[in-house]
Structures are given as C-alpha cells and as structure tokens.
Amino acid sequence: QVQLVESGGGLVQAGGSLRLSCAVSGRTFSRVAMGWFRQAPGKEREFVATISWSGGNIYLSDSVKGRFTISRDNAKNTVYLQMNSLKPEDTAVYYCATDLRILAAPGVRDVGSWGQGTQVTVSS
DSSP, rough: OOEEEEEEEEEEEETTTTTEEEEEEEOOOOGSSEEEEEEEETTTOOEEEETTTOOOEEETTTTTTTEEEEEEEEETTTEEEOOOOOOOGEEEEEEEEEESSSSSOOOGEEEEEOOOEOOOOOOO
C-alpha cells in the first residue's frame, strides 16, 4: 500500500518561499509520476504541478508558473515543490499525489493515491 507523507508547510509572509517535500513508500518510486494539488478553504481541490517518473516532463498550473517548481529525487523516494514569490491566494492545504491517470492538468478523479496534506498559509 502506497504511503505519501508531506512536510514543509507553514506560515510565511507574502513574497517568501517554502519547499514542500513528499516522501513515498510502497511504490517503485522511480517508475511513477507524481503531483501536487491544493485546496483552499471553501474551494475545490485543484492541480498545481506534476512530474513524470524520469523528471523529463513537467506540468504547472497557470497560476503558479514562473513561481513554483516541481522536482524529484528518485534516490530518496521524494518529490518536492519549491514555492517562491508566495501570495496570500496560495494559502491552502497542499496534497501530494500519485497513481495519476494523466500528467497534463489532471483532475482529482485522475488521482489514485493522496497524502494527508500540509497547510501553507501566506500572510499579506
């Protein structure tokens, strides 16, 4: 059974940076695509970023392009989300995801496995 454990969330001022990590077990990590989603209060969970098993294909939502990057370390079974130039509207619970049906802007129905989420709060 796959386990996804996120870390790195917290409170940061607007313009600041955070790096989220997601440690994965129960899968051959180097063979699976990974993704990040987020859910703000009162809103639906939305796609943020995905990365292919090799790292050669990356997709980012328009709202985070130029500010966020996704990367992976297959030796550490970990995927990262580097978030720069954070805005108050980035405030959300961020979820790690795998068992993806598609890489390009997947919806929540395209995800087979979720982490428990980590809170990111950006103050103005």
